[in-house]
Amino acid sequence: MTVSILVILAAIEAAVFCGVLAIRKRSGPLALAMPAAVLLSALLLVFDLVSSLRPGELPFWRKLSLVTESFLPAGWLLASLIHSREPSLKSVSWLQKALLAVSVSFPVAALLLPAGSFFYSPDFEFEKVLFLGGDGFTFYTGVLVYMIVAAVNMEATLRGAQKVERWKIKFETLGAGAILAIFIFYYSQALLYRSLDMDLLGPRSIVLILAIGLMAYSKLMRGNGVKVQISKEMAYRSTVILVVGVYLLGLGIIGEGMRHFGEKMSRNLLTMLFFLGGAGIVIVLLSENIQRKIKVFLSKNFFSDKYDYRAQWLSFTDRVSSAKTSEGVLKAILSGFSETFGTKGAAFFLKNENDGNYESVSVYELDISARELRDGSGLIGFIEPKGWVLNASDGGHGLQETDKRFLEENGISFLVPLFTGGSMNGFIALGSPINGKEVYTFEDYDLMKTLSRQASSIIHNLKLSDELSRARQMEAIGRVSAFVVHDLKNHVSSLSMMVDNADEHIDDPEFQKDMVDSLKSTVKKMNVLISRLRNIKEKTALNLQSADLRAIAEDALRGVSGDVRLEGPSVLAEADPDEIQKVVLNIVLNAIEASPVRAPVYVEVGSSDSAYISVRDGGCGMSAEFIETRLFKLFSTTKKKGLGIGLYQCKQVVEAHGGAIEVASQPGQGTVFTIKLPLAKLHDNMLNFQAG
Template sequence: MSSLGDLICCVAYGLFALYFAQRLLRGRLPVSALAVVFLAALSVSSIWSGLALVDELRHWSDRLPTWLVPGLDLLRFGLWFAFMLMLLPPPRRGGGLGWMRPIAVAVVLARLALIVLGENLPVEALARAQAFASLGLAVLGLVLVEQMLRNATADARWNAKPVCLGLGAVFVFDLFIGSQAALFQHFDGDAISVRSLVHAAAVPLLYVASRRHADWLGKLHVSRAAVFHSATLLLVGAYMLVVAGVGYYVRYTGGQWGRALSVALVFVALVALTLLIASGSMRARLRVYISKNFFSYRYDYREEWLRFTQLLSGSAEPQHTAETVVRALANLVESPSGMLWLQRSAGGDFVQNARWNLPAQAVTEARDGPLATFWRERAWIVDVNEYRQHPEAYPGLELPDWLAEEPRCWLLVPLLVREALIGFVVLGRPRAVVELNWEVRDLLRTAASQASGYLDQAQATEALLEARKFDAFNRMSAFVVHDLKNIVTQLSLMMKNAKRLRDNPEFQQDMLDTVENSLEKMRQLMLQLREGDKPHGVTSGVDLEQIAKGLAAAASSKGRVLELELQPGVSTRGHAERVERVLGHVVQNAFDATPASGFVRLRLDAEGSQARVRVEDSGCGMSEDFIQNRLFKPFQTTKASGMGIGAHESYQYVQELGGKISVQSELNRGTTVTLLLPLFHAQADAPLTALDVQ
């Protein structure tokens, strides 16, 4: 089986090397150092498996030198490592994985040293060291494969996947062999016999990748997130190797308790590893260390800005906006706590508006105090630790007692909108030591500027919503006052006539009906105040003929005449009280604008699917400018004692019903108001649907 695997591996890699070489010679692929290294890796892999096959077929006394096949195996691994490392940018251009190059060289040299020592020492003496060396090569290879896939762009990932899968399979299998050898102090013969066959399985995937695109060997971009994950993976691998080594030392030197002690040690080590990985402080320290030592700049500004903006815009609840701002600024400097202070009102003092893992403060900070005055003059970010040690670095600054005495406070970041101080953020001590250099200060200052605008917009939106609520309440109050005025007018007229007609039985009955009607109207007003703008009562058919006759009777009681031309059986859909209020308002306005010698006429008929009500008068009329620009707007009227509410309310309700109201008028000639309302067919017995209710 071993010979067959070596033969297949030799042929597969050899044919692919020839195919790749002819593509380079014919100009189908660009000739570069990266392509040459890739070709060399393919060629050495073919030679390695070919010599392994030759060594197995030769007689034991005439076999090849013992170092040749392992040396070629190490050489091809080194070439694959070089190929993957060359895909990453060099350290001088901001590559964050420059530290892996010396590690790769060290691992290869350690394996080479073991091959050289193997010529003079017995196999058993170096079994454990060779196992760990093989394991180290496999772990390093997997880290580099992970980097290839993680750092490939969205367009290049389609090309990179076959390469990563092929090489990843090679290194995973070697990881299995090395782990087993480290556990049992000898290599598994069955696994070794199929190793070349498994390595040959990577050839089809490498071939597929080479056929997909001509520039599949392009450079990769390394992000900070990729470096962080790779460093974590490498550290975890090293940690597990150390634990395995210590565990087996305990196992073979601990006597009868050795096996139990090694199991306990491995379990404790795994628990400790889980705690370290889950620790936010450890992750923060690792990120700070990587950014400080492996990159030209501390921050990946694109990633930081996207994360900062996403966190700010992700606050769905307005009450959580303040805490979101604190978290967004704290994440930039690995801070686990903070608080936000904002003005209680425009021109007011600063109070604690939100806090995150810091104690509540019941005090206020004066808007003209030393802290606010300092920021209006300089707008500096204040390092509390530096202020405590060197207060002269902040001339004119005097920190309040609650801030100076709190040991967890670290930075004070002012929030300015167009040079106006709207608040400030207090950040707690970071999880890891962060150097407060120019880059950190600039990033915090820029982020604070965006957060200030975000908070200012949120406060403006909240003020606008509050103003709209007051506006809605004021509008509703104006409608109620208008209706109360009509009720008061009606009751005043009744009381005026009561002194003269109090002994008239018909007047007494009419007075009782008027009082009862006024009480019902006031009850409806109370419902409107309680329910807001929502219509109350039940939507149903409203008999317009009966309303018109009622309006004529009411006018007659006041000594006026409302002429009627009615088509019987015409009804509309709506609330009877509100429809009567609309028609009553139009008729009353006609009477107010018409002298006693003039006329007011109400015509009722049906036009298509609509009920048509026309109120005509011979009064003073209105100008075209008033009709176009002021009529139906609140607080606009031609009457000396009017409020301009009734016309607006009538117009709004007609619109709600799906109707239309139009006005034709000439000065000193009269006015005609036409209302088109949805026709209600009384013979339809079907209940109303939600679509019918406007």
């Protein structure tokens, strides 16, 4: 009766837990692998219970149990690969993928082979034992292997997690590990005795109830969202394999011992040793203090050096290079120092260039109240002159009471200076040691200084990168300002010509009308310029339409003084009238400046395979080398008061239309600029109609 209650409680708890997870999950179907594996484990308990309660229907219920067991390898392997990692199989090794593929053979075997080839029971009603046949022994050997692999994956996830991540997933991982542990125990017993013992239903149920409780507590109280990255080194390093290997070796020894002490006593002893050993391993895995003590003990007694410097360097650089933000880099450096030297957190203090004091800029798991350390402090006076690491526990530093109080109140045990170019630009404060009895020597201090040099270089590069980013921003602002000034210069040139002509023609009604139209046009252009400046962060889009190039040229030439002669018919092009008008105005003004006094400038509108506006002057002309190397280059100009922007901007605008600017010129013979633009679609249709 007690066993039945335990199994029912386990099944209900599993159903509720899995149901809640299924409702809350939003990461795709693979994220449901863990609840599915837990549900399969509970379902197996139910079928085994019914088999025990109804011996007459044993073949039917054991067949259901067998089919359920056949899905355990795939379920738990997939759950262990997805647990607290990215819900994807892209980063999974080819070996694990091969195991997933092979796991399909378990359901196939369970469904196609007769149940009698797996197990048999001459007197199940009284013994509650199922003896394994040849197929059964092979089947459960495979299941055991998959449970061990899943346990190794769980351990890799727990080892690969950082402190905060490990805190969040610790109990969920322990719960899953407990279920896998009871499966390893159950199936290893089955292989040892070549029989399945249904009397283990009680322990299996208790473990499942406790495990689901741990997993539920982890989900409810510590949240989700952790994505652990597993390195190759972490994937290949496993305590589980060692423990399981020792355990299976022990099984063999105990199997021999049963000949001398009896079967019942050996089973009880084995069960006790198994779970006591498992509890011990869990304590070691989760206790940073014990881990640190073991590491120090092994280093002192079995290795000539305390640290594997190559491994430490690779670990530190990998940790820092994986950070994606400046704050992430600082946190990675601090976590690297904290975990390497076994301290309870760390903090960054960097020098403020304005007042010379050292300010706290980043903290990792260290509860500090002070946000600043003054430059004249005795602590700075100790670590800066010779670049020494300060160990607060050594004493004899000649520190003042305020300095000692600073260290004590903030839980700081070490100060590691950071130098760039011979001057100290900050320091790293390390918290108190996790193992209070650990003795730090020159070997620790040398590694601290080595890592601090790397950290200082990284921080200096971050600073240079930030300065470069600011310089680029200022350069962008300067370029925008230059373009604005150039547009203003063109508008001012038009207005200046208008004022010069006003002295002579101000009484002419037609001139007055043209002047008012020109002023309106200039005001409109200025408003457009102001509007674009307001939306400077947004990429300006061309207002393409079917536009008359002759009308655009007429608008551009309105208010321009000098002998400018416009020729050619109306031609429709796909263009932004305002932008092309600015291009024409800029080229015409350049032509007037380049031409001799009173020399005419010719503007022609026409079409061939494309629409075009050409501007021809009789000026000094240009060499082919100048056209090729300097003409359209930004900030390149031959004018004394020029900005070197106009033609560069014209080229950018025309090319944005899908057109081109062609130049034909020879020294002493003038220049022809031809602006080519795509013909309007309406114009193309008319040509096709006339050709037809």
